[in-house]
Structures are given as structure tokens and as C-alpha cells.
Amino acid sequence: MNARQAPEFPRWPQYDETERDGLIRALEQGQWWRMGGDEVDSFEREFAEHHGAPHALAVTNGTHALELALQCLGVGPGTEVIVPAFTFISSSQAAQRLGAVAVPVDVHPDTYCIDAAAVAAAVTPRTRAIMPVHMAGLIADMDALAKISADTGVPLLQDAAHAHGARWQGKRVGELGSVAAFSFQNGKLMTAGEGGALLFPDTELYEAAFLRHSCGRPRDDRRYLHRTAGSNLRMNEFSAAVLRAQLSRLDQQIALREERWTLLSRLLAAIDGVVPQGGDVRVDRKSHYMAMFRVPGLGEERRNALVDRLVEVGLPAFAAFRAIYRTDAFWEIGAPDETPDAIAARCPHTEAISQDCVWLHHRVLLAGEAEMHATAEIIADLVARA
Template sequence: MGDHAMMPQWPEFGDDEEKELLEVLHSGKWGSTSGDVVATFAQEFAEYQQAAHAVCLANGTLALAVALRAAGVGIGDEVIVPPYTFIATASAALFVGAVPVFADVDPDTHLLDPAATEAAVTPRTKAVIVVHLAGRPADMDAFTALGARHGLTVIEDAAQAHGAAYNGRPVGAIGDLGTFSFQSSKNITAGEGGAVLTDSAELAGAVYSLVNVGRVPGGGWYQHESVGYNLRLTEFQAAILRAQLRRHPQQQEVRERNAQLLTSLLSGVDGLQLAPDDPAITAHGRHLFMLRLPGRREAVLQSLTAAGFSRASSGYVPLHRNDAVRREAQAITARLGQPYPEPACPHADLVSSDTIWLPQPYLLGTESQTHALATAITEAVNA
């Protein structure tokens, strides 16, 4: 089985991160209100994703809540979200008093289905959160058109999609706002952290105020023009992120090469389904490599663990079946006398029963490690 036991650990770091951290330490400026490292990283990340503005903050979960609030989404408004995503996509709507409405996913891609989204629109709908799951960009042409048709704010949840691009345009500012995460597993990480991107100066200003206790850029310390949270990133986190951002292009080349190799090695395996190619995806974020194995998932997962690939996982339980999310949403609708939008998401139910995730460090290995992974999957499926 070769050297697969030595599959890369995550995160990858070195002298660069150490140097950046020590510079912040010795500066004595540890917070972004006194230092400029967060501001510098925000500018670098905005340029990387080709957005006009970036605001950094504590995490990707609150990035979504801030994006919704900046867009004026509030109590009783409906926000259409996919059920096959991390809980934050739905809980962010609940944090601002809005109701997450689940529209089904496309089973071939695991991504929010534009037709199902359109069918879920009501007069109360204010926004749609489109998730670029696993790093695969969703159909942004369809979603921006849908947003324009219905007057909806389109928010890209790009927590897993650093460096991804759709029709040559990096994700994050294709819609009205985009959110990113720098949590431990992410392809650019500082342990925790997040960012909100937008091309709108007005939305960027609203995001800045929400992150900075209602202050406005250039305003006084106690000049609170709106009610905002305090969600600032530290200079230490931004120091690590600057170094991680510099590593990202080379790491993505490795991930992409291994993902292509893995795809070609697995494409002929009976009973294993991979997402189809889409020419609109000009760069895949490669945060997860996802396989569908109808009827075989548990057995294959056990075999992979036995073969030393214990980080393979069965992924999400769909959110439309999460009692906590349903309870919170029903409490809001009941209090306001609104109907609770009862979700029907058979495709999300289906893919959550047969999908396996391979996390991104598995795409950072050598060619021989990637061959070993493909062999282990093939043997597990054929067993």
C-alpha cells in the first residue's frame, strides 16, 4: 500500500508563519484597532478573490450572519438555503431573526438547485445563500439571474471555496456578498477566522460597522452610527493568514493535480459516482473530494478506515431534519403568525445516505499516495 500512512497532516506551516507571528508579538500591536496586519491581509485576500472590498472577522458562521444583516435581512424574512451544508448556513438566518427555507440540491453535484430555489420563493423571501460546497462553484449565472428577477440578495457561502472560480471569475463577489472561513480544516487557516467580500462600497461599510461595534471607518472611538457586534480578527490570526495565503496557490496546484489523477483512476469503478465535469468551473476549491456509493457507503468507509484512511467521512446529516434548526425556525414563524415552510428535500436525503468525503489533506500527498488511495477505494468498492 506504499506510504499512504504518511498522508500529509494539516495545517502546513513553517518559518514564514513564525516570522509573521513574531513581528506582531514584538510590535505590541495585537489588535486590529492599533495594528495594520488585519487590514493588509483583508486587502490581499480581496485582490486574491478579485473583490473590491474584504472585511475580516472572527469566523465564517458570523460572516454569514453579518452578510445577512448588512443586506437588511431581519425578523421574519425568509432566506433560502440548501439542506446539505454546515449548520451555520441555516443558523446564520436564525441569528438575525430570519427563517431558513430549505430548497433541494442537485444530487449529481450536492449543490443548491436553482429550480428548487425558485420554487421556494415567497413574498417574504429576502435572500438566498448559495453554498460552493467542497470548493465546487454553484451555478452563479442562474442564481444572479434569479436574484435579479425576484429582488433577492445573493450571498455566496464560500467557506470551502478559497481560490475557486466560476467562468474565470473567483467566487465571493459574484453575488452581492460572499463569506469565507479560515477555521482549522479550511484550505487557508488561522485556526479560526472569516471574511466577508463584496464589490459594493455601501455593503462593505455596513459589514465593517457590524464587525466593529457600529463604528464607521475614520470615525471616533465612541461614535457608534449603528448597532454592531464586536467580531474583530486579531493581528496574530492575520499574520498567519498572510503566510497561508502565500502558500495557497502552490498547494492548490498539488490538490488539483491529485484530484484529476484520483478522478481518472476512479472513473471506471462500477457503483461509484463522481460529480460531472462543468466547463463553467474554471477553478475548483478542492476542499473535499466527494464520492457517491449508493448502498455501499458504510462498508466502503469501514474498509477505508481499515486501510489507514481514517479521515474519510460520511459527511453531513441534512439540516431540514435537524430538530434544533426546525425548532428555532418554528418558534419565529409561530410568534409572527407566519406559515412554517415545511421542507421536502428528497435529493438531500439521498446524497446524505450515500456520500463519502475525502478531506483536502488527502489531495496534498504524492502521486504514489494518491494511487494508494485510489487502490484502497477501488478494492473497498469491489469487495
């Protein structure tokens, strides 16, 4: 018997006349790069204000945002950056491309966020940054991580690519006292196809990043007096105009996703063998970049087959991230002096999650209650068969 077909879900990206008006506004201002136009500057002010940060810097993409932030924090050859073993590969590659060693540590089995105890055990005199990833918009344990940072002097860099608009104990991402990096890639909660941004807690770091993102050249330079090494990571005016429109509807979308996840996670938890991503009561606003769940013990091969079947019936489903140390890319440059199996031995939760976890695109959570019930019924049917 064939599984029922999934209902229709809202499309992504979403847009309306607000984006169209912004693009025309950017076009007609006659200057299409940030040094002559107004859109990037305006977006940075609005994004910083929305997240409670003194400064925001818009850049070309989220990976570049991480790389730029790490460079400003002193990461380079001979240094180490602690990253979660369960994350998208950009988290580690941003450090590795600077010549640093990426040190993977395990994550919490319930939240899928970096484990603070594992972080504390991994800090060495060479550690220059600790990079928590707010997985699926669930903010990592920032209290414990902030204490580790204070005790060791190692700064935090929040990988907030999933966490636009999220809050930790009432504090927005920009109010947590550390640099945060965001992505605006096509699937993200706000998108211009590509793009990224950094939030800074102080002016000194912001100014250093501004220089490096513009080839080391000051804003008012007319003599090509490049002050520091850098690259061209500047966002263009058209992307910023689109992102200003995307930001305007972010809160409304998050509120709907929170409501729908409350229902869907309850329905998923009632399915035999299914465990939805857990929460943390201190996260009083999760942005829900992904709707994640595990089928413990399923194994990678059967998990992948389950994802294929979910896609066949119309659910926008994906296999969870592969453990970064289980990819060829991780070992090309800046890898620790260990074997994959040695890292796996101290990352048992990452090993399990990466083999039995499934996620659904966040557009599922923009649908109605009936669609949540239909989604859970399909998952229950196909998990039973798997």
C-alpha cells in the same frame, strides 16, 4: 483478510517560517488588535486583491461572516433565506440566529450544489437572501442564480467557505457581483485555527459591515457614539499574520489538488458502484476543499460503517453532511412551517446524497500520484465488502 493500510499523507495545517515570521511581526508591532495594528488591514487588502473584490472584511469565523452579511442585507424576523438542504448547518443557522426562517431547497445530484430551479420555486415576498454554497470548492450555477436574483430583486450571498481561489468562467469569487463569505477554520484551505472573511462588491455594504463587526462604532470614534447595533466580530492581529502566510501558498496548493483530483476522480469512477462528485465546465478552477464521492444505494448505516473502516486503515474519511432538516438544531428556531418529511419529499437528491456520500480531507490531494492509486485501491476493496 484485512484491507491494506493507507499511505502517509501530508499533514494539515501546513506551515513554515513564513507563519513564524508573521507571528513575530504581529507580536513586536506592539498592537495586537485590528484598530491599532497593521496585519488585519494588510490581510484584507491582499485577500480582496487575490479574489478580485473591491473590499474584504476579516472577522472571527465563517459562521459570523454569514450572519453579519445577512444582517447587512436586511435579514431579520419575518424574513426568509433560501439555503441548500445539503450543507453544513452554519448556512441555515446564520439566518435563524437573526430570527429569519431558513428555507431548504434541493441540490443537484451530480455537483451537490444548490438547484437553481428549486431556488426559483422557493422565492416569496419574504425572501431577503439566496445563499448558494460552493460545495467542496465547486462554484454553484452563478449564471442561473444571478438571473433569479435580477428577476426577483433578492440578493445572493455566496457561502464560499470551501471556495478560496476558485473561479467561474474566468471570474474569481469577488468578481461575481455579490457578497461572499469565507471560513478559515482549522480544516479549511487557508487556516488560522479559526477566522472568517467577507468580500463586498461595493463600498456601502462594506462600510455597513465594518460598523456592525465593531460594535457599531466608527473607526475614529472617541465618544462611544455607536451608530448601529452590532457585535465584536473583529479578527486579531495574530490570526491575520498567519493567514497572510497561508494565502501566499494557496495557488500552488490548488494547482496540485486539481491535478491530483483529475487522477483520483478517474480512478474512483472506474470502481463499480462509486460515483465521484461531478463538475461543471464553467468552473475553470475548483479549489477542492473535499474529495467527495457517492456509493448510490448504500444507505446511511452501511455508509457510516464504510467511513469507519476507511478511517481504521488510515484514510482521512468522513460521512457527508446530514440534511439540515434532519438535525434537531434546525428546528430549534427559525424553521419553516413544515415537517421534516415534507421537506424531504421536495429534496430527494439531498436525501440520497446525505445517506450515501463520503468525503476525504483535501490533504489527500496534496500527496503524490502513487498515493492516489493506493487510495482508490483501498476504497475499491472496502466498497466491495460494504
